[in-house]
Amino acid sequence: MTKTPLFIFLLISFHTGVAQGINSIINQKEVARIEKTLSADDMEGRKAFTKGIDKASAFISAEFKKAGLLRWKNASGYLQPFTVLKIKPVSASGDIDGQPIDEKSIAVFSALSELTISNTGGYEKMYISAGDVFVDKAYKYLGAQKNTIVFVDTSFSKIFARFKGHVEQQFKTPRSVVFILTEMNPKEYKIQYKQEIVSSKFTNNVVGMLPGKSRKDEYVIFSAHYDHLGIGAPNEQKDSIYNGANDDASGVTAVIMLSKYFSKIKNNERTILFVAFTAEEVGGYGSQFFTKNIDPAKVMAMFNIEMIGTESKWGTNSVYMSGYEKTDMGKILEKNLARTQFKIHPDPYPEMQLFYRSDNATLARSGVPAHSISTSKMDAEKYYHTLDDEIETLDLKNMTEIIKAIGLSSKSIIAGKDTPTRVKEE
Numbered sequence: 287m288t289k290t291p292l293f294i295f296l297l298i299s300f301h302t303g304v305a306q307g308i309n310s311i312i313n314q315k316e317v318a319r320i321e322k323t324l325s326a327d328d329m330e331g332r333k334a335f336t337k338g339i340d341k342a343s344a345f346i347s348a349e350f351k352k353a354g355l356l357r358w359k360n361a362s363g364y365l366q367p368f369t370v371l372k373i374k375p376v377s378a379s380g381d382i383d384g385q386p387i388d389e390k391s392i393a394v395f396s397a398l399s400e401l402t403i404s405n406t407g408g409y410e411k412m413y414i415s416a417g418d419v420f421v422d423k424a425y426k427y428l429g430a431q432k433n434t435i436v437f438v439d440t441s442f443s444k445i446f447a448r449f450k451g452h453v454e455q456q457f458k459t460p461r462s463v464v465f466i467l468t469e470m471n472p473k474e475y476k477i478q479y480k481q482e483i484v485s486s487k488f489t490n491n492v493v494g495m496l497p498g499k500s501r502k503d504e505y506v507i508f509s510a511h512y513d514h515l516g517i518g519a520p521n522e523q524k525d526s527i528y529n530g531a532n533d534d535a536s537g538v539t540a541v542i543m544l545s546k547y548f549s550k551i552k553n554n555e556r557t558i559l560f561v562a563f564t565a566e567e568v569g570g571y572g573s574q575f576f577t578k579n580i581d582p583a584k585v586m587a588m589f590n591i592e593m594i595g596t597e598s599k600w601g602t603n604s605v606y607m608s609g610y611e612k613t614d615m616g617k618i619l620e621k622n623l624a625r626t627q628f629k630i631h632p633d634p635y636p637e638m639q640l641f642y643r644s645d646n647a648t649l650a651r652s653g654v655p656a657h658s659i660s661t662s663k664m665d666a667e668k669y670y671h672t673l674d675d676e677i678e679t680l681d682l683k684n685m686t687e688i689i690k691a692i693g694l695s696s697k698s699i700i701a702g703k704d705t706p707t708r709v710k711e712e
């Protein structure tokens with residue numbers, strides 16, 4: 287792989303005024319300190335719902351505090367806590383236009399132990415019809431702010447069974463969403479549902495805010511997930527901790543460094559939110575909870591940073607962006623980087639559906655130009671989800687350059703001069 291010669295970096299610094307500041311604020315020594323702390327053995331692999339991840343959460347909070355970030359939504363700190371419930375369905379039955387409905391055709395997303403849903407009130411009626419993209423619509427309704435009943439066409443019976451299994455792990459939220467697999471367009475219905483709450487676990491995102499100078503109600507988000515896989519089975523050759531140095535301590539390091547950078551230069555017209563998500567590896571719960579607590583219409587752009595510690599398939603000074611073709615955000619970032627050697631490529635692994643597999647997905651489904659930025663060679667990333675994903679395998683110099691480039695690429699969006707197009711609802 288060719289390394290970019292030093293003179294090019296000098297040239298970049300010379301041409302862009304901001305770049306001078308950025309080199310001293312986003313420096314490799316600080317990147318290494320943060321990355322090392324997050325991927326250290328004493329974080330125990332940062333698995334959601336463990337003590338190890340609480341340590342990581344406390345560290346990220348302390349860094350946000352040092353950066354001078356404000357709390358978001360008058361929270362008592364940077365932590366955004368929520369509960370994940372483990373549910374065991376007990377019974378489901380009902381009638382639709384006089385005909386009994388099978389238990390298998392009812393999927394319920396709710397924190398309540400007992401529900402009665404009928405056409406006489408309280409639930410908004412929605413449909414997933416033949417030919418719709420089931421996953422997109424189902425998750426959209428799952429994120430609804432109101433109690434909702436969704437009638438799903440029977441052409442989705444196969445995927446419905448899997449979906450039903452998935453919705454059994456849930457958040458504690460005040461509203462319920464009920465999915466019914468049926469051939470009818472029902473007028474009258476009554477469904478009864480009971481479930482048992484087996485256990486509940488607390489976890490939290492970490493959120494810091496830098497208020498915009500003028501457009502306070504327009505958000506730009508930099509995010510990454512701070513959870514990883516925890517501790518594996520005892521291993522004779524090496525320690526059994528999944529350090530997740532690349533996945534995704536590298537992204538969290540970027541978020542922290544960018545928070546320091548933007549709070550130093552203090553020229554953001556739009557409000558910037560810096561978010562470390564929990565529980566990505568076990569189902570994306572952190573980002574789903576975050577999405578439910580923000581108005582998507584106010585989010586102008588989201589930079590979700592996933593695994594930037596290794597060289598991309600094109601070598602150094604380059605990344606790819608998932609869902610590149612879905613908005614014009616990539617073009618805006620490229621324009622802001624035009625004077626540099628840095629390249630942002632479309633996602634080279636479209637068959638892997640990366641756009642819908644990370645923490646950007648829930649906001650993207652609500653129309654937000656929300657993309658993941660990564661260097662991970664998904665077909666050849668040797669240490670991905672292995673015990674060897676350790677700091678020694680990362681290229682910290684390149685990673686530092688990537689973090690700077692992400693910062694510079696967002697310049698006109700932060701300044702309120704450019705607004706990326708929205709993701710079209712499917």
Ligand SMILES: [Zn+2]
Pocket residue numbers: 511533534566592593
């Ligand atoms: Zn990840």
